[in-house]
Amino acid sequence: MYFIILVFGTMINYLRHMSVFASVVDEGSFRAAAKTLGIAPSRVSETVSDLEQYLNVTLMHRTTRKLFLTNEGKKFYAYAAEITRNAEAGLNELNVLSQESIGSLKIALPAFLASSTISTAIAEFARQHPKVSLTLTYSDQVMDILEEGLDLSIRVVRVGLLEDSSMMSRKLGESGRLLVAGKKYAEGRQIPKHPSDLKDWDWLRFQSRPSAIELISTTGESVTIQENASISLNSSEALKHFTLQNLGVTILPVHLVEDLIDSGELVHVLPEWKLRPLGYYAVWPDKSRRENLTLLLVRFLAKEVKGHPL
Structure with missing residues (x-):
C-alpha cells in the first residue's frame, strides 16, 4: 500500500513537470514559459532538467537563441501536451458549473487599443473575475493565433474584410x-x-x-x-x-x-x-484549449462595448 501511494505521489509530481515542459515547447523558450506560468526562468529550467533526469533521456537541446527537441522530446511532448489539454478541458467544464471562473487567457490586441473602450472592458472583466489570469500583448503587427498560442485576438480591419478562416469570430463594433x-x-x-x-x-x-x-x-x-x-x-x-x-x-x-x-x-x-469604417472583431481558435473561458470574455466584451464609441 505504501509503495502504491509513493508511486502515485511521484507520478503527480511529474505531471507538473510535464506541464512545464509542454509550456516551454509551446512558448519557445524558458523565459517565455516562465512568464506564462508566473515562475522564475531558473525554476523552469530546473524542472525540465529534473524531468530529463527522471526519464533518463535528453528532451531538448538548448542554445543561447533557440530550443531544439530531440526525437525523444518530440514523442514525449505529444503525451505531455495531451495531458495538459485534457486538464484544461476539465477546468473549462468546471468553470461552466462554478460560480467563479478560474484559469488563464492569452490575448493579443492592436497597440492603438492600449487606451480604448475595449481595454477598459478587459480591465472590468479582470475586476469581476480575479481568479482569471490575463496575458495581454499589444502590437500593431498581426500575430498568428495558433503559432503564438493565443486564446483570443482582437482584429481591426475594414468592415467586411475579415479574412475567412477556420477561426471563430464575433464582431464587437465599428469605428470611423x-x-x-x-x-x-x-x-x-x-x-x-x-x-x-x-x-x-x-x-x-x-x-x-x-x-x-x-x-x-x-x-x-x-x-x-x-x-x-x-x-x-x-x-x-x-x-x-x-x-x-x-x-x-x-x-x-x-x-x-x-x-x-x-x-x-x-x-x-x-x-x-x-x-x-473599421470593424472590431474578436477572433479565436475553433477548438480553443480554454473554450468556455474564451467565450465568457468574448460575450462580456460584446456586452460592455455595445453602444460605446470604439
Missing part, C-alpha cells in the same frame, strides 16, 4: 476613420475640395494598409486615390506623432485624433468625404 494632417502642413496648401486635389500632398502610410484609398462623398460618389507615401510606419501611435510633426496627411481611427482636432493641432481634411 478620419483623413488628417498637421495644422502647419495643411495651412501651407490650398484647402482641398475633392480627393484629386491631394495628388501633390505627402502621405504618411500605415504599412499594413493598402495604398489605394477610397473616399465617399455625401452624394454617394466613390473616388479611389493612391497614397504618395514618403514615410511608412508600422505603428499607429508613431503615425499620429509624425503627422503632428507636419510631415503629411494620413488616416487614423477617430478615437486617436478627435481631441487633437478639437485642440487645432490636427486638421480634418476633406470633412465632406468619408472613409469606410
Whole structure:
C-alpha cells in the first residue's frame, strides 16, 4: 500500500513537470514559459532538467537563441501536451458549473487599443473575475493565433474584410476613420475640395494598409486615390506623432485624433468625404484549449462595448 501511494505521489509530481515542459515547447523558450506560468526562468529550467533526469533521456537541446527537441522530446511532448489539454478541458467544464471562473487567457490586441473602450472592458472583466489570469500583448503587427498560442485576438480591419478562416469570430463594433494632417502642413496648401486635389500632398502610410484609398462623398460618389507615401510606419501611435510633426496627411481611427482636432493641432481634411469604417472583431481558435473561458470574455466584451464609441 505504501509503495502504491509513493508511486502515485511521484507520478503527480511529474505531471507538473510535464506541464512545464509542454509550456516551454509551446512558448519557445524558458523565459517565455516562465512568464506564462508566473515562475522564475531558473525554476523552469530546473524542472525540465529534473524531468530529463527522471526519464533518463535528453528532451531538448538548448542554445543561447533557440530550443531544439530531440526525437525523444518530440514523442514525449505529444503525451505531455495531451495531458495538459485534457486538464484544461476539465477546468473549462468546471468553470461552466462554478460560480467563479478560474484559469488563464492569452490575448493579443492592436497597440492603438492600449487606451480604448475595449481595454477598459478587459480591465472590468479582470475586476469581476480575479481568479482569471490575463496575458495581454499589444502590437500593431498581426500575430498568428495558433503559432503564438493565443486564446483570443482582437482584429481591426475594414468592415467586411475579415479574412475567412477556420477561426471563430464575433464582431464587437465599428469605428470611423478620419483623413488628417498637421495644422502647419495643411495651412501651407490650398484647402482641398475633392480627393484629386491631394495628388501633390505627402502621405504618411500605415504599412499594413493598402495604398489605394477610397473616399465617399455625401452624394454617394466613390473616388479611389493612391497614397504618395514618403514615410511608412508600422505603428499607429508613431503615425499620429509624425503627422503632428507636419510631415503629411494620413488616416487614423477617430478615437486617436478627435481631441487633437478639437485642440487645432490636427486638421480634418476633406470633412465632406468619408472613409469606410473599421470593424472590431474578436477572433479565436475553433477548438480553443480554454473554450468556455474564451467565450465568457468574448460575450462580456460584446456586452460592455455595445453602444460605446470604439
